[in-house]
Amino acid sequence: MSFLTQSKILDLEKKANDIRISIIESLIEAKSGHTAGPLGMADVFTLFYFHILKHDPKNPTWPERDRLVLSNGHICPVLYSTMAHAGYFEVEELKTLRKFGTRLQGHPHREYLPYVETSSGPLGLGLGQAVGMALADRMDNGANTERYIYCFLGDGELDEGSNWESIMLAGKNKLRNLIAVVDRNNIQIEGYTEDVMPLESLADKWRAFNWHVIEVSGHDFQALNEAVEEAQAIYEKPTVIIAHTIPGKGVKEFERDYRWHGNPPGSGPEDKIKKAEQGAVALAELRTLGGQIISEHQ
Amino acid sequence: MLNPQLKLNTKIFNEDVEQVPIRKGFGLGLVIAGEANKNVVALCADLTESTQMHLFKEKFPERFVQVGVAEQNLATVSSGMAAMGKIPFMSSYAMFSPGRNWEPIRTSICYNDRPVKIIGSHAGISVGPDGGTHQAIEDIAITRVIPNLDVISPCDALEAKRATIEIAKTKKPTYLRLAREKTPIITTEETPFVIGKGYIYWMPDMGLAQVGIITTGALLYRAIMVAKELEAEGIKIKVMNLATIKPIDSESIITLAKETRAIVTVEEHQIAGGMGSAVAEVLAQNFPVPIEFIGVNDKFGQSGTQDELIEHYGMGKDSIKEAVRKALSRKN
Numbered sequence: 001m002s003f004l005t006q007s008k009i010l011d012l013e014k015k016a017n018d019i020r021i022s023i024i025e026s027l028i029e030a031k032s033g034h035t036a037g038p039l040g041m042a043d044v045f046t047l048f049y050f051h052i053l054k055h056d057p058k059n060p061t062w063p064e065r066d067r068l069v070l071s072n073g074h075i076c077p078v079l080y081s082t083m084a085h086a087g088y089f090e091v092e093e094l095k096t097l098r099k100f101g102t103r104l105q106g107h108p109h110r111e112y113l114p115y116v117e118t119s120s121g122p123l124g125l126g127l128g129q130a131v132g133m134a135l136a137d138r139m140d141n142g143a144n145t146e147r148y149i150y151c152f153l154g155d156g157e158l159d160e161g162s163n164w165e166s167i168m169l170a171g172k173n174k175l176r177n178l179i180a181v182v183d184r185n186n187i188q189i190e191g192y193t194e195d196v197m198p199l200e201s202l203a204d205k206w207r208a209f210n211w212h213v214i215e216v217s218g219h220d221f222q223a224l225n226e227a228v229e230e231a232q233a234i235y236e237k238p239t240v241i242i243a244h245t246i247p248g249k250g251v252k253e254f255e256r257d258y259r260w261h262g263n264p265p266g267s268g269p270e271d272k273i274k275k276a277e278q279g280a281v282a283l284a285e286l287r288t289l290g291g292q293i294i295s296e297h298q
Numbered sequence: 299m300l301n302p303q304l305k306l307n308t309k310i311f312n313e314d315v316e317q318v319p320i321r322k323g324f325g326l327g328l329v330i331a332g333e334a335n336k337n338v339v340a341l342c343a344d345l346t347e348s349t350q351m352h353l354f355k356e357k358f359p360e361r362f363v364q365v366g367v368a369e370q371n372l373a374t375v376s377s378g379m380a381a382m383g384k385i386p387f388m389s390s391y392a393m394f395s396p397g398r399n400w401e402p403i404r405t406s407i408c409y410n411d412r413p414v415k416i417i418g419s420h421a422g423i424s425v426g427p428d429g430g431t432h433q434a435i436e437d438i439a440i441t442r443v444i445p446n447l448d449v450i451s452p453c454d455a456l457e458a459k460r461a462t463i464e465i466a467k468t469k470k471p472t473y474l475r476l477a478r479e480k481t482p483i484i485t486t487e488e489t490p491f492v493i494g495k496g497y498i499y500w501m502p503d504m505g506l507a508q509v510g511i512i513t514t515g516a517l518l519y520r521a522i523m524v525a526k527e528l529e530a531e532g533i534k535i536k537v538m539n540l541a542t543i544k545p546i547d548s549e550s551i552i553t554l555a556k557e558t559r560a561i562v563t564v565e566e567h568q569i570a571g572g573m574g575s576a577v578a579e580v581l582a583q584n585f586p587v588p589i590e591f592i593g594v595n596d597k598f599g600q601s602g603t604q605d606e607l608i609e610h611y612g613m614g615k616d617s618i619k620e621a622v623r624k625a626l627s628r629k630n
Contacts, residue, residue: 067381110410117381119410125402128371132378132386135363139339140382162402165371 004051009221015085016046020250021286022081022094027264028279030098033106035268036247036260037154038078040185043219044243045082048150052228057087060115066147067117067133071126072154072183073107074262079116080104088115124160127151127180131166134178134238143176148232151180156188159197164209170238171210178238179231180211183218185247187258206240218243251282252290299503300522305488306499310522317480320516321419323455324476325350327462328387332358338466339379341365341388343372349389349419349476369395373402373414380412385466391425392418392434392475396441403471408446413469415462416441419476421451422515422566423594423611424604426479433599438514439571441473442544448493449544451475451565451573453518454484457541460491468493477566479604481516484539496547498554500525502534508629509622510554511537513564514573517592517613521564524618533622543573548580555587560625562590564618566608569593588628590621 004012023038049055054066070079077097084091089103096102103113107121118129130151137145157163170178182202190196199205203213212234216227224243231239247261248254253272260268265278273281285291300306309315332338332354341363346352355362363379365371369390376386388395396403396416407414418437425433442449448470452458458476465472484499500522501507513521518539525535538554540547555561561581563574574591581587594611608614 069378118377119405122401122405124370125374125406128374128402129378129381129406131371132375132380133382134378135375136339136379136382136384139360139384162370162374165365165368166374169365169368169371169375 004222004225008051012046012050012221015050016042017250017286017289019046019078019081019085021283022084022091023077024265024279024282024286026077026081026094026097028266029095031264031266032098033077033264034074034262035254035264036187036258037072037075037183037185039251039254040218040245040247040249041075041078041152041183042250043221044152044181044183044224044245045078047221047224049082049086051225054147057083060088064147067130067149069117069126069130069133069149069151070108070120071151072123072157073120075154076108079108083115123154123157124162127153127163127166130178130180131170131175134170134175135173137177138175145177147177149178151178153180153182155182155184155186155199155202156193156196158182158199158202167206167209167211174236175238176235179228180238180240182240182242183245184242185245187247187261189261191258202242210237212237212239213242214239215242215244218245219249251285253281299501301498301501304490304497304499305486307483307486310482310484311526316483318455318483319478319480320452320455320458321350321476321478323452323458324417324462324474325353327459328354329357330459331463331466332361334463335385335466337384339363339384339386341372341376341386343367343369343390343395345390345419348391349417351389369399370402373399374406376414377406377410377412380414385413385415387415387417389417389419391432392421392437393432396437396473397434400440404444407471408444411446412471414471415465416471416473417476418473420478421475422477423599423607423613424477424479424516424566425599426604426607427601429601430599435566435568435594435599436571437475438543438565438567438573439575442576443571446471447544448472448542449475450493450542451514452541453515453539454481456483456485456487456489457491461541464491464493475515477516482519484519484522491541494542494545494547496538496540496542496550498536499539500535500537502529502536505534507534507536507558509533509535509560509562509625510558511535511562511564511618511622512540512551512554512577513537514540514543515566517564517566520615521618524615524622528619528622533626535622540573540577543576546576546580548584551577551580552584555581555585560588560629562592562618562621562625564592564613566613567593569595588625590625592618592621
């Protein structure tokens with residue numbers, strides 16, 4: 001990991017855009033799945049898989065690799081798209097999302113796609129597993145281990161009490177090699193988090209459990225990168241990066257609308273775009289970088 | 299007679315037969331498993347002494363994790379440790395694990411295929427004075443129904459020790475059911491234990507058996523006593539110790555049913571969904587015979603002593619004898 005040059009940031013932005021396009025394409029083909037979370041987290045995933053993670057897509061079982069546990073497994077369209085673009089498997093395979101016989105199950109399943117670090121879906125289970133990985137790593141490599149265990153979580157997911165058991169244990173054990181990232185997009189199925197089950201002050205809650213807390217924009221590569229570097233340098237505590245994201249980021253008509261949480265393009269709310277046009281509009285917007293490119297290139 | 303091939307405890311019928319809690323056998327076995335494999339680790343939810351995990355904790359403190367009263371975390375943290383190559387043993391009372399954390403076990407351990415060994419201590423009615431909230435009598439039902447999970451219920455402390463050592467060697471998620479109170483030692487160090495095998499512990503001195511009793515856990519002792527006492531009345535019985543409920547030993551069960559043509563199942567568990575139901579599933583599909591179920595009849599437990607509760611809830615010797623006579627009468 002290192003400082004991001006302007007050139008590297010442009011690369012990452014282009015890559016994230018490609019990943020967003022793949023997310024939309026795979027969801028259109030699947031006809032079911034989650035849109036808002038994957039689009040919102042595309043920048044974070046891009047940064048991790050193309051800059052931060054110590055990993056080797058051609059050697060996915062490399063024992064010394066970092067671990068990235070996706071706890072809110074429903075946003076797997078972004079996990080799958082990112083892993084495909086990173087070289088774990090062919091981008092073509094993304095068209096099989098959620099279909100019978102696919103390796104790309106509706107929620108990640110290790111038995112079908114061995115490259116994911118865990119099967120997930122039911123919320124509140126990933127962080128405990130990340131804590132277990134961090135504890136095992138310290139048993140083997142000591143407190144100064146150079147390997148990191150990352151856990152991505154949703155914000156609505158934090159309603160689940162089981163998370164807080166894990167958060168307590170990580171604080172107790174001062175797991176400096178554990179870094180959590182919360183997708184603070186302010187939405188959950190039934191509405192905005194602060195209406196359904198208010199989380200604020202979220203930062204205070206984690207601090208009270210003896211974690212170091214960093215708040216950052218989930219769409220600013222430089223700031224995210226600095227946040228991870230800061231987290232890696234903290235020795236006495238585990239760190240949580242609360243990444244503020246815009247749900248549906250990349251497609252203006254989808255942004256900030258909780259109703260896009262669990263619908264693919266083609267099934268989403270119709271007040272801005274008719275269902276039959278949602279996929280095409282989304283793809284056109286992404287392919288032209290939000291209208292910045294006058295004509296579309298295939 | 300006791301099956302001579304199994305080298306069982308010859309003192310089993312003495313007044314002062316050795317009595318040891320089944321959970322103690324696990325505690326000793328875990329230390330041995332830990333010595334054999336440095337990847338064996340242990341996790342507990344604030345019950346190390348009750349579950350006898352303190353023996354491992356004292357020997358290998360750097361391989362022990364205390365999670366506090368947090369059974370869901372117990373399951374997910376164990377899963378994560380297994381992901382890094384550890385063989386985690388997680389312990390609590392059966393009512394809380396797999397009771398409280400059933401879904402995390404299903405998702406993070408069984409569906410996710412991690413070799414975590416789930417130790418449910420204080421199972422059965424015989425937990426005693428703590429009362430009904432602490433007496434897990436549904437745990438066999440809720441575990442055997444999860445795919446990719448082995449379910450084992452040892453009959454005494456020695457079998458529990460052997461079982462612990464054996465399950466540490468497999469890559470399967472496994473549920474091991476333990477009891478709190480002292481119960482008679484039925485086996486010896488030479489008695490075989492193989493995951494997935496049922497063994498005949500008692501057989502008629504000669505001739506075919508007329509009823510087969512299939513039992514799991516400490517009630518095996520009472521079943522053997524019943525068989526011995528009824529032999530004096532001329533009723534020939536075979537008693538099978540079915541320590542592994544899943545994967546179930548269909549072959550041995552069918553062989554027994556073919557000989558006896560009547561079966562009684564005995565377990566310290568609800569009749570609904572337990573070992574008896576598993577046996578019935580095998581026989582209904584392969585060789586239907588009359589079956590009588592001894593277990594708790596759809597009630598919650600309560601405070602009492604081990605013996606009081608077993609009698610009260612219909613799992614004592616007289617209840618077993620009645621079931622044997624009923625099974626006999628149903629044969630045609």
